[in-house]
Amino acid sequence: MLARVDHEELPGNSLTLSEANMEYLIQYRVLPAEVEQMLGADSKRNERVIESMKKLPPDWPVLVFAASVEHAKLLAAMLCLEGISAKPISAETNPGARRFYVEEFRRARLRVLTNYNVLATGFDAPAVRAVYITRPVYSKLLYQQMIGRALRGPLNGGKPECRIVNIGDNIAQYGEQLAFRHFEYLWS
Secondary structure (H helix, E strand, C coil): CEEEEEEEEEEEEEEEHHHHHHHHHHCCCCCHHHHHHHHHHHHHHHHHHHHHHHHHCCCCCCEEECCCHHHHHHHHHHHCCCCEEEECCCCCCEEEEHHHHHHHCCCCCEEEEEEECCCCCCCCCCCCCCEEECCCCCCCHHHHHHCCCECCCCCCCCCCEEEEEEEEECCCCCCCCCCHHHHHHHHC
16 A cells, blocks of 8 residues: 655754744744744755755656745755756745646656645645655654655555655754654654
């Protein structure tokens, strides 16, 4: 029923949050926007993501969960500069453009969709072969929805194998593990 998972963990950042940002993380279990934007602006972190993606077979559709709207746009631009077709999608994207990009992705005329808070649920594209989670996710349910975009095996219209790539960011004073640590049974 499920695709076999090939997993890659890219090195992330170690962060120490301000007291206000820490309170926000504890209350909402998501990083404040300013911290997500800081992660998304880290050039070395982004280069690791792009280099990993360039190693994938060129016919693999890739779905990226970015750290912010700006990060989704930046990664799509960086991929285009590398000759990899990509478009960013967010709540800000014109609905007509969003539908067009999704349809181009489904038809394999667009290789990568980068998104922020849009395609985790209610998005059906069984041909997705790789998912990149480039933001810290602490909710097991949200993480499961994200990776579920690539986990559909052949019996569900998907492929026999997929790749899931996580970034191992660490929030120094937050004891909670990133959600992907709870799913290691899928690739160990």
